[in-house]
Amino acid sequence: MTALVTGGTHGIGYAVVEELAELGAAVHTCSRNESELNHRLQEWSSKGFTVTGSVCDAASRPQREQLLEKVSSIFNGKLNILINNVGTNIVKPNLEYTAEEYSLIMATNLESCYHISQLSHPLLKASGFGSIVFISSVAGSLHVNYTSIYGLTKAAMNQLAKNLACEWAKDNIRSNSVAPGCTRTPLVERLFNNHDEFINTLVSKTPLKRIAEANEVSSMVAFLCMPAASYITGQTILVDGGFSKHTTGGGCFLFPARSKRQQALAPLLPVDRSTRGSHTQTPISFAFCRERRSKRSCRSRPLATPVVDNNHQFPPLLPPTLLDLLSATRTMRPEDHRS
Numbered sequence: 001m002t003a004l005v006t007g008g009t010h011g012i013g014y015a016v017v018e019e020l021a022e023l024g025a026a027v028h029t030c031s032r033n034e035s036e037l038n039h040r041l042q043e044w045s046s047k048g049f050t051v052t053g054s055v056c057d058a059a060s061r062p063q064r065e066q067l068l069e070k071v072s073s074i075f076n077g078k079l080n081i082l083i084n085n086v087g088t089n090i091v092k093p094n095l096e097y098t099a100e101e102y103s104l105i106m107a108t109n110l111e112s113c114y115h116i117s118q119l120s121h122p123l124l125k126a127s128g129f130g131s132i133v134f135i136s137s138v139a140g141s142l143h144v145n146y147t148s149i150y151g152l153t154k155a156a157m158n159q160l161a162k163n164l165a166c167e168w169a170k171d172n173i174r175s176n177s178v179a180p181g182c183t184r185t186p187l188v189e190r191l192f193n194n195h196d197e198f199i200n201t202l203v204s205k206t207p208l209k210r211i212a213e214a215n216e217v218s219s220m221v222a223f224l225c226m227p228a229a230s231y232i233t234g235q236t237i238l239v240d241g242g243f244s245k246h247t248t249g250g251g252c253f254l255f256p257a258r259s260k261r262q263q264a265l266a267p268l269l270p271v272d273r274s275t276r277g278s279h280t281q282t283p284i285s286f287a288f289c290r291e292r293r294s295k296r297s298c299r300s301r302p303l304a305t306p307v308v309d310n311n312h313q314f315p316p317l318l319p320p321t322l323l324d325l326l327s328a329t330r331t332m333r334p335e336d337h338r339s
């Protein structure tokens, strides 16, 4: 089993390299910082992992071509797994982005994974069964304020995963997106340094009441590359502690430091004030509510019923998605699984 993980020296990419290497894959990774890369390669070698690396700026087209030439020569023209992980973000209001910042985020997040997927196609096809995983973000599915360029690159990645799933299925290549919520990595520490308020607000809107660890994302990435996931393609799987399912989290999450006026203008979702206790419900919070029910009540109650309040008649919900079912299963307590 051979794998290319872009941006594997720290954060989520690092956790993915470790996860795949532990499962026995020969992994190649890249980053821009040569000394850190060499340090990581030594570390992995001492753990007995088969990991090689290249210095490569994934935002550079010629360097991407060199990277894939190297990967092809190391793995004899065959690649089973491609993890498009490299990504960056600049947090600011939409009107303040410069042309250079736009180009940097687009090149790093989107153009890189688009081109690396193209370059990898012959290798993935030659391996007989290929799997591509794009590391997207909840910001590609929801509005997260002050990340408009980042969000659009991640939404485009989700769409690319779907397109490739359909186009390359004939070559036995699957393609999926994993969309993490806020995850403890150097990127997040850099972006939100001195922004405790942001993290605290985010945690308060996350049902699991914490941000993710990188290995909680890498486990889903590894699963999607396994034969166990052989029928899963074209999906975007959110690994977000339920954030996207929460009434006040999913849909519109605002960066803090808002004025009172901005808060008043925030596009709040309709709320059912007739629900029990202080918890409010909208259709998107249903999966969350479902997860909190006991096994018995899950069985005895319909999975989804429209919520009605004084002002709003919600349309019937669609049947539960794979994501709903996965997240419901994952958050059950061990005793819930016993019959």
Ligand SMILES: NC(=O)c1ccc[n+]([C@@H]2O[C@H](COP(=O)([O-])OP(=O)(O)OC[C@H]3O[C@@H](n4cnc5c(N)ncnc54)[C@H](OP(=O)(O)O)[C@@H]3O)[C@@H](O)[C@H]2O)c1
Pocket (backbone or CB within 6 Å): 006, 007, 008, 009, 010, 011, 012, 013, 030, 031, 032, 033, 036, 056, 057, 058, 059, 085, 086, 087, 088, 108, 135, 136, 137, 138, 179, 180, 181, 182, 183, 184, 185, 186, 187, 188
């Ligand atoms: N952390 C989160 O909360 C979060 C949430 C949702 C999605 N994500 C996504 O997850 C992915 C990884 O994020 P992370 O938080 O783990 O980031 P990170 O901590 O900054 O790690 C990024 C990794 O990619 C490398 N890298 C960055 N830019 C590169 C480039 N242009 N060329 C080659 N390598 C590059 C970095 O090494 P060098 O800097 O040395 O090159 C590092 O190894 C990103 O796509 C991000 O958008 C993260």
